[in-house]
Every structure is written in structure tokens, then in C-alpha cells.
Amino acid sequence: MKFTQTKLAGSYVIEIDKLADERGFFGRSWCAREMEQHGLKANIAQINTSRSRSKGTLRGLHYQVAPYQESKMIRCTKGAIFNVIVDLRPESSTFLQWFGAELTEDNHKALYSPEGFAQGFISLEDNSEITYLTSQSYVPGHDWGVRWNDPQINIELPIDVAAISDKDRNWPDFTKAYLEKQNPRK
Numbered sequence: 272m273k274f275t276q277t278k279l280a281g282s283y284v285i286e287i288d289k290l291a292d293e294r295g296f297f298g299r300s301w302c303a304r305e306m307e308q309h310g311l312k313a314n315i316a317q318i319n320t321s322r323s324r325s326k327g328t329l330r331g332l333h334y335q336v337a338p339y340q341e342s343k344m345i346r347c348t349k350g351a352i353f354n355v356i357v358d359l360r361p362e363s364s365t366f367l368q369w370f371g372a373e374l375t376e377d378n379h380k381a382l383y384s385p386e387g388f389a390q391g392f393i394s395l396e397d398n399s400e401i402t403y404l405t406s407q408s409y410v411p412g413h414d415w416g417v418r419w420n421d422p423q424i425n426i427e428l429p430i431d432v433a434a435i436s437d438k439d440r441n442w443p444d445f446t447k448a449y450l451e452k453q454n455p456r457k
Contacts, residue, residue, distance in 0.1 A: 272298075272305050277370045279358045281385040283309065284372055285344065289379075300346065300381070301404070311383060312342040312406040320402050322349075323394035327433025331391015332357055332417040332442075340386035341407035347374035350399030352392040353429050357417060359449075360387035367445070369426050374401070389417045391439075393428050418442040 273286040287298035299305075303313035321330065332355065335341050345354050354374050358365045372382050373395070384390045392401065416439060419426055423445050 332389035350396035351375040
């Protein structure tokens with residue numbers, strides 16, 4: 272596996288180190304030992320799959336609040352997405368900064384999002400599908416979000432949003448969301 276640090280502390284683009292021949296290729300897409308060697312969470316509590324029917328479908332930005340914070344490793348297995356992560360750790364030198372990467376079924380890249388980050392994506396093709404590994408199981412009442420177009424974060428998406436859930440459209444501005452984060456819903 273190839274680990275490339277992004278501009279956000281603790282986050283990585285991870286690529287398969289491919290062994291190719293006339294049949295195709297082989298490579299590890301997950302290795303606990305290599306994750307730990309890079310200081311990343313290696314436990315997997317849940318593996319999720321998401322499919323977006325239409326190009327321009329936006330999902331996120333999502334995270335879980337303490338004590339159920341989660342790291343995620345996101346890979347596009349069909350189609351293409353633009354995946355975004357935002358550093359929400361107040362003590363971080365990259366607090367409120369974002370990073371985006373195009374993940375496709377052809378480039379086999381994954382994006383590692385550590386605890387304390389929000390994550391979301393927009394589908395770049397119809398019928399795009401992702402698989403993502405999380406270090407924490409989903410805990411109702413501790414899930415939260417940041418609006419993709421929050422002016423404090425200023426995310427630049429490569430295409431226009433064509434579909435979004437009411438929940439994701441209506442997340443509050445980050446200042447208010449952060450206050451809610453300190454007192455999560457029951």
C-alpha cells in the first residue's frame with residue numbers, strides 16, 4: 272500500500288501497490304500492520320456500502336461526536352466520486368480546512384479520514400458506489416453533520432449538486448453545529 276499524507280494532519284490518500292501481469296493485478300487494499308505503522312486506526316467496527324443513482328448526488332458531510340468518534344477509509348468501487356474531508360479538531364493546525372480527492376473504480380485510491388473529521392462526497396457519474404470502513408459502529412443520537420456549502424469552510428465541488436437529502440441540506444452553520452456537538456442529541 273502507498274500512503275500519501277494530505278495537507279490535513281493525520282489524513283492520507285492510500286493507493287494499492289499493484290502487482291500486475293497479463294491477468295490483471297493483485298494488491299492489498301487493507302493491511303492492519305501497515306495502517307498501524309503510519310499511526311492510523313486499524314480496527315474495523317463496520318463496513319458500509321453506498322450507491323448514488325445519479326451524477327451530482329451529494330452525501331454529507333457527516334461525523335460522530337465523542338465518545339463515538341470514528342475514522343473512515345473510503346474507496347469508490349463503481350463509477351467516480353469527489354470525496355471531501357474537513358478537519359473539525361479545534362486544536363489542529365488545519366482546523367476547518369478541507370481536502371478533496373477524486374476516487375474512481377479505475378484509480379483504486381482510498382481516502383483515510385481520522386477521528387475528528389467530517390466526510391462526504393458528490394457522485395461524478397451515475398450509479399457510483401463506495402465502500403467505507405469505520406473504526407466505530409454507528410451510534411444513533413451521536414451522528415452530526417456540517418453543511419457542504421458552509422461559508423466558513425468554503426468547499427469547492429467540481430460539479431453542481433443535483434440531489435441532496437433534506438437532512439444534509441439543513442445542517443446548521445458550523446458555529447452552531449459545533450455548540451451542538453458539545454451537547455449531542457440524546
